[in-house]
Amino acid sequence: MQLQVKDVTLTFGGLNALSGVTLSVNQGELVSVIGPNGAGKSSLLNCISGFYHPTRGEITFEGHDLTHASPHQITRYGIARAFQNIELFSGLSVLENLMLARHTYLRYNLLHAALFFGRAQAEEVENRRVVEDVIDFMELEPYRKALVGNLPYGVRKRVEVARALALEPKLLLLDEPMAGMTLEEKEDMVRFILDIRAERGTTIILIEHDLGVVMDISDRVYVLDFGEVIAEGPPEVVAQNPRVLEAYVGGAV
Numbered sequence: 001m002q003l004q005v006k007d008v009t010l011t012f013g014g015l016n017a018l019s020g021v022t023l024s025v026n027q028g029e030l031v032s033v034i035g036p037n038g039a040g041k042s043s044l045l046n047c048i049s050g051f052y053h054p055t056r057g058e059i060t061f062e063g064h065d066l067t068h069a070s071p072h073q074i075t076r077y078g079i080a081r082a083f084q085n086i087e088l089f090s091g092l093s094v095l096e097n098l099m100l101a102r103h104t105y106l107r108y109n110l111l112h113a114a115l116f117f118g119r120a121q122a123e124e125v126e127n128r129r130v131v132e133d134v135i136d137f138m139e140l141e142p143y144r145k146a147l148v149g150n151l152p153y154g155v156r157k158r159v160e161v162a163r164a165l166a167l168e169p170k171l172l173l174l175d176e177p178m179a180g181m182t183l184e185e186k187e188d189m190v191r192f193i194l195d196i197r198a199e200r201g202t203t204i205i206l207i208e209h210d211l212g213v214v215m216d217i218s219d220r221v222y223v224l225d226f227g228e229v230i231a232e233g234p235p236e237v238v239a240q241n242p243r244v245l246e247a248y249v250g251g252a253v
């Protein structure tokens with residue numbers, strides 16, 4: 001098991017955003033988390049990525065305890081996240097955003113860089129190589145130097161995924177990467193997600209409202225409702241689960 005979320009509860013005031021959530025993900029798996037609005041999906045990703053700390057329970061990744069770790073530490077352990085509300089600097093180019101992500105999250109401290117100038121330079125060459133490789137992989141070559149604020153929405157969503165990939169994660173967290181996209185853009189994103197797993201071997205946790213996509217590409221699906229896991233399993237099994245059908249009645253998603 002690469003990631004293990006054990007009995008996690010997250011409380012805001014009197015409200016349980018998550019209630020005893022247990023979930024595990026194997027290396028190389030593509031696992032989706034679905035559920036109606038407010039079910040706790042983003043809260044779960046926030047706990048895994050260290051933005052929130054569970055009120056109770058435990059999260060481990062490859063033997064590291066993430067329960068109280070900071071987002072920076074968690075990134076260094078090999079987990080990166082593409083945000084639902086794009087977290088890019090609109091006044092910087094695609095290339096600059098990706099380089100900045102590596103500098104912010106992965107670079108050792110400035111004193112170290114000053115003392116070991118040669119090593120810092122080698123690191124910069126490596127940063128550039130990784131970033132160029134991601135730009136190529138995500139087919140962002142035509143936009144390398146373009147300011148992110150000037151790009152169409154669908155391309156910006158793709159840059160947001162590229163920003164996370166530039167951190168060379170072992171586990172990639174995707175929070176609604178296809179929200180608001182046209183059909184064609186969605187198809188492209190699906191292809192990228194499948195390629196990320198196939199070619200880079202990255203484990204993926206996907207939050208997505210488009211159930212057609214989820215059922216098509218996931219190895220396993222977890223269904224959250226009111227902060228609890230109400231079903232888990234292969235997509236075709238989960239889709240038949242009466243509790244899932246009930247949670248989705250009325251087109252709540």
Ligand SMILES: Nc1ncnc2c1ncn2[C@@H]1O[C@H](COP(=O)(O)OP(=O)(O)OP(=O)(O)O)[C@@H](O)[C@H]1O
Pocket residue numbers: 012015016017035036037038039040041042043044
């Ligand atoms: N920072 C916070 N403070 C207070 N309550 C919060 C906070 N973050 C989330 N919640 C509450 O926790 C519950 C779960 O929210 P969350 O955003 O995790 O759901 P979600 O499944 O991601 O929803 P959506 O599909 O709408 O993004 C909601 O009732 C929400 O109002």
